[in-house]
Amino acid sequence: MLSRQSAIFTIGGLLTIAAGRLFGLIELFIMGTALVTCVAVALLIVTTQRPRIEIGRSITPTEPEVGQTIQVGLSLLTSSRVPACDVYESLAGGSHVHIALAPLPAGQVARANYQIIAQQRGPLTLGPSLVEVGDPLGLSRRSKRLGSATNITIFPRSVAIDLPDPNTCQGELIDAIRRVIRYQPTSSEFQAIREYTSGDDPRRINWRASAKREDLVVNEYATEIKIDTHVALNSNQNAYSAEGFERAVSVATSFVRSIERQGDDLAPSLGVWCGGQSFHCSSDNESLEALKHLAKISANDNQTPLSIQREPSSIKVDIIITGKAQTSWVESAWKQLGSARIVVVVLCDETATSVALPPHWYVLPCRQLEQFAEDWKQLCIQTTVQSHEHIF
Structure with missing residues (x-):
């Protein structure tokens, strides 16, 4: 591609050649030819x-969230001798990054x-890149596409919260779960x-041990009761x-991310319903599918x-x-999910003060994510490392 400067050179050269021929000046002719x-x-x-x-x-972090800084590393392997050139990496919105090689x-x-x-x-496209070579005088440039674009997913922002697990957590929600477990029929x-x-x-008071200690103690049992937590958005x-x-x-994403943070085979599984789809999250791979769906979900009518x-x-x-x-809608979702005894809205x-919901349900406002995370800690916060026994 010829630049504007090359057009000036060409027109100026032709005019100079014509003037040299017209006036018989060899110097002008040579200058125009040059x-x-x-x-x-x-x-x-x-x-x-x-x-x-x-x-x-290379992308760092590999699962970026809204508000995070993404570090993009480019590696350019030459298969032939490469002169001084410019590389332009295309970005969203029509902008680009310039790299001089x-x-x-x-x-x-x-x-x-x-x-x-x-x-x-949502989705973000990095690239494709263009390499552009030119002559030393800047009269002509030529560009060529390098490779293909890289598509990444920007996940919703999240905060650190814990899934309710009576083996490792404390809080009001955990106390409610333990009260239900105490009267739950189970083989223990x-x-x-x-x-x-x-x-x-x-009935669980150990009277013999209580007499020796002069204080009431109760028997604890290892049990196979599972906590089935489900999130509906x-x-x-x-x-x-x-x-x-x-x-x-972001709140729904935070609960899905908690699977990765707790990261143990015995950590509670999580069901997620959002945008007409349901997910069962008990591993990082399953959680990733739910996160990808949350990254692209939009608000619609009549869900x-x-x-x-x-x-x-x-x-x-x-x-x-x-x-x-x-x-x-809340009551309909609760019934469709199986009418759980423990509910957080x-x-x-x-x-929360303007809501007419059952009084034994927990209601948390979320006008700021950080404040929601602090409020959630009153209901559930992890205090011990997950063991390999379920003890209540």
Whole structure:
């Protein structure tokens, strides 16, 4: 491609040649010929220069969230001698990153890095890149595409919270789960004794040990009862403001991320219903599928909760996330999920004081993610490392 400067050289050269012929001045003729020759040589240089470069990208972190800084590393492997050239990495919104390469022999690797801020959740395309070579005078340039684009997913923002697990956590929600477990019929075997606390089943008092200690103690049992936690995200558009829906998606993402943080084979599994789809998250790979769905979910109308099949012998815990307290939708979701005895409702566009829900349900507002994380710690916070025994 000829530059504007090459057009000036060409027109100026032709005019100079014509003036030299007109006035019989050999100097003008030579000068004009030199200008036109410069353009021809520039075209020859950029035509014969064919840099062969293989480009690779590394992304850190590998699962970026909204608001995080993404470090992109570029590796440029030369398959032939490469003259001084410019590499342009295309970014979203029509912008690009410019990298100036010095001359390199074949078989060399040049590395460059740049940073971008993840602005919104969803797919993000990096590249493709272009390599551009030119002549020393800037009269002509030629560009060539390098490799293909890299598609990454920007995940919703999350905060650190813990899934309710009576083996490792403490808090009001955990106390409620333990009260249900104490009266839950199950096949158990003796595990240990502990001090009596209010709400313990009197049938579990160990009278012989209590007499020796002069204080009430109860038997604890290893049990196979499972905690079946399910998160339901209301995606009805009329339930949210724009900011409220993003907070709701972030809350749901935070619960899914908790699977990775607790990271033990015996950690509780998590069911997630959102946007007309359901996910069972008990491993990082399963959690990743739910996270990808949350990254692209949008608020729609008339999203009816799905009927979910759950283990009848488990302790059901429902976490229902919505914007405004649409009582009918919340109750419908609760019934479709199996009418759990323990329910937490998260309101992302309303305060808890204005909600008409059953009094034994837990209601948490979420006007800021960080404050929600602090409020959640009152209900559930991990205090011990997951062991390989279920002890209640």
